[in-house]
Amino acid sequence: MKVLHIGKYYPPFKGGMETYLQGLVQALAKRGIEVQVLVHHAKTLRRSSVEPDVTGPDAVSVTRAAILGRLLFTPISPVFPLLVWRLLKDHPPDVLHVHLPNVSAFWLLLVPGAKRVPWVIHWHSDVPLDAASKGIRWFAGLYARLERLLLRQASAVIATSPPYLESSRALQPFAQKCHMVPLGIDQYRLWRLVAPDPVSVSGAQFSVLLVGRLSYYKGFDVAIRAIASLPGVKLNIVGEGDQWGLLHALVDELGLSERVTFFGALNDKELAQQLHACDCLCLPSVERTEAFGMVLLEAMSYRKATIVSDVPGSGMGWVVEDGVTGIKVPPGDRQALIKAIAWLRENAQEMVRMGAEGERRGSEVFTIVASAEAVQSLYVEVVACEDS
Numbered sequence: 001m002k003v004l005h006i007g008k009y010y011p012p013f014k015g016g017m018e019t020y021l022q023g024l025v026q027a028l029a030k031r032g033i034e035v036q037v038l039v040h041h042a043k044t045l046r047r048s049s050v051e052p053d054v055t056g057p058d059a060v061s062v063t064r065a066a067i068l069g070r071l072l073f074t075p076i077s078p079v080f081p082l083l084v085w086r087l088l089k090d091h092p093p094d095v096l097h098v099h100l101p102n103v104s105a106f107w108l109l110l111v112p113g114a115k116r117v118p119w120v121i122h123w124h125s126d127v128p129l130d131a132a133s134k135g136i137r138w139f140a141g142l143y144a145r146l147e148r149l150l151l152r153q154a155s156a157v158i159a160t161s162p163p164y165l166e167s168s169r170a171l172q173p174f175a176q177k178c179h180m181v182p183l184g185i186d187q188y189r190l191w192r193l194v195a196p197d198p199v200s201v202s203g204a205q206f207s208v209l210l211v212g213r214l215s216y217y218k219g220f221d222v223a224i225r226a227i228a229s230l231p232g233v234k235l236n237i238v239g240e241g242d243q244w245g246l247l248h249a250l251v252d253e254l255g256l257s258e259r260v261t262f263f264g265a266l267n268d269k270e271l272a273q274q275l276h277a278c279d280c281l282c283l284p285s286v287e288r289t290e291a292f293g294m295v296l297l298e299a300m301s302y303r304k305a306t307i308v309s310d311v312p313g314s315g316m317g318w319v320v321e322d323g324v325t326g327i328k329v330p331p332g333d334r335q336a337l338i339k340a341i342a343w344l345r346e347n348a349q350e351m352v353r354m355g356a357e358g359e360r361r362g363s364e365v366f367t368i369v370a371s372a373e374a375v376q377s378l379y380v381e382v383v384a385c386e387d388s
Contacts, residue, residue, distance in 0.1 A: 001379060002034040004093040004117075006084070008075070008102040010039040010053075010062055014239075014265055015213070016294030017124050020183050020368075021099060022053065027186075027372035029058040033379075036091055037062045038083055040075040040104065044068065048079055063087065065104070074103045081107035088113045095120055095379050098150065101127050106146045109153070118155040118382040120375075123178075125291035126168050144170065155382040158375070160292050160315055167288070167313025179378055183292055184371035187301045187363055194272040205234045205259075206345040208307075209278035211271070211295045212285075214241030219284035219309060219332065224250050224260060226337040233341060234259045238266050238274055275302040280344050280351065282307040286331040288314045296320060297366045300358035305351045307340045319366070325358035 009015065011022045025035045037053070041064045053060040065083050067075040084107055087093075096114065098105050099122045108114045127143055147170060151157060157178045159165035165180055208227065212218050220237060224247065227233045237247070237260065244262075251260045266274065275281070281299035283290070283306065292315040299306050306326035310317040320326040327343070329336040344351045 001032075001095070001383070002091065002093045003028065003036070003095045003097055003379065004087055004091070005035065005037045005097045005099065006102065006105050006108070007037060007039045007099040008104075009042050010037060010064070012267075013042040016183075016292065017099065019185070019294055020371075023184070023186055023189075023368040024372055024375065025060050026054060026058070027368045028376060029054070029060050031372060031376055033376065034091075035060045036087055036093065038065065038080075038087060039063070040065050040067050040077055040080070048083060077104055080104045081111050084108065084111045084114065088117070093117055094383050097122060097375075097379075098154075099124060100147070100150070101125060101143075103143065105150060109146070109149055115153060118386045119150075119153055120156050120158065120378060120382060121150060121154040122158045123164075123168070123171060124160065125164075125289060126170055148173075155385065156378055158378070161318045163313050163318050164288070164291050164315050179374075181371055181374045181378070182366055183294060183297070184366045184368040185294065185297045185301065185362075186368050187297075187359075187366075190268060190272040190275060190298060191301060193269045194276045205232055206230075206341070207234050207236060207278045207280075208341060209236050209238070209274055209281045209299075209304075210284070211238045211274070211281070211298075212283070214239050214243040214247060215289075216243060217285055217287040217289040218243075219286040220247055221250055222286070222332055222334055222337060223282055223284045224254065224256065226334050226341065227259060228254045228256060229338050230341055230345075233345065234261070236261050236263060236274060236278065238263045238271060240265050271298075272302075275299060275304065278304060280305045280307060280326075280341075282337070282341070283316060284309050284329075284331075284337060285311060285314070285316065287311060291315055293319060297362055300325065300355075300362040300366070303352075303355035303359045305344055305354035306358065307337065307344070321357070321361065325354055325361055 007021050029035050048066045050063045053062045065077045065080045067077045096117045096119045151174045158181045227235050296319050308316045308320045309331040310328040311331045322328040327340040
């Protein structure tokens with residue numbers, strides 16, 4: 001079987017969607033599927049390029065489309081439709097696997113030959129339609145209309161968690177073609193870089209780790225304000241984004257420069273070291289834009305208890321079992337976050353137990369092998385329906 005994946009970016013670009021895409025296509029290649037990937041270059045002034053992500057019998061070919069720049073966080077690539085057409089012509093796939101959100105995926109509606117192949121749409125998150133900016137609201141409305149055309153054309157749609165599937169207004173008209181497949185990771189990928197200890201390893205200060213793009217919906221400001229009321233707690237923040245300046249200013253305003261460290265973007269080994277060294281991971285996102293939280297799976301693989309916002313309709317609260325693998329708090333609730341961090345600090349044995357339970361749940365539910373197996377079964381189903 002041959003499958004062409006259409007994505008937004010691909011590693012070394014950092015992001016949960018990109019980490020999963022790489023893990024998925026590599027796992028599918030190991031299962032005998034011939035995989036092509038089409039994404040954008042992460043930087044401008046780069047020519048379109050084709051490169052192998054891995055070599056040997058399980059090779060994955062990655063084509064990166066040149067971009068002129070970004071508009072509203074969207075890569076602009078006039079060559080994208082040409083590359084789609086060329087891949088469809090030179091390497092005719094049995095299935096088109098489209099990862100959304102991604103504006104360039106709309107070219108599939110116009111590229112000759114694309115509609116002759118069954119589509120599987122991977123629904124990673126909704127696009128919010130209630131943004132404050134008038135320009136963004138207009139863009140989101142147009143995006144939603146084009147998105148519906150993609151969903152109508154799709155043979156199957158993958159949602160990543162039951163809560164997100166149930167709460168997504170965009171998916172409701174297409175519920176009959178939706179399938180739930182949890183995201184997954186190679187549980188020991190980071191473990192092989194830095195082996196974890198079975199117990200907490202931090203020093204005198206209790207260490208809380210935040211990982212993710214520094215965006216408004218991540219709620220990192222809530223975590224910073226929370227530790228202001230928790231002497232002896234330090235906060236390590238991994239990631240880059242448009243909130244960098246605002247978060248630094250908040251740290252200075254609260255006098256927390258000695259207890260909050262910004263590490264910027266880290267490579268896999270450096271991230272593994274941070275996961276190894278922290279006492280717990282916190283994901284305090286405040287909106288459903290945080291659809292799943294891949295970093296939760298990485299923390300669970302390191303036997304770390306997690307604190308997560310229980311955003312209605314998000315998969316975060318489904319990934320984390322309250323009181324079992326971590327603690328769920330109401331989104332944006334600083335006092336609840338203070339209590340959760342304090343409770344873990346004061347109950348070290350329970351925190352270690354939660355970490356162990358997280359690793360167990362991860363190995364049972366959220367492996368990339370299980371995710372790839374379910375996706376491959378869906379490929380077989382849609383191809384059989386196409387042929388019948």
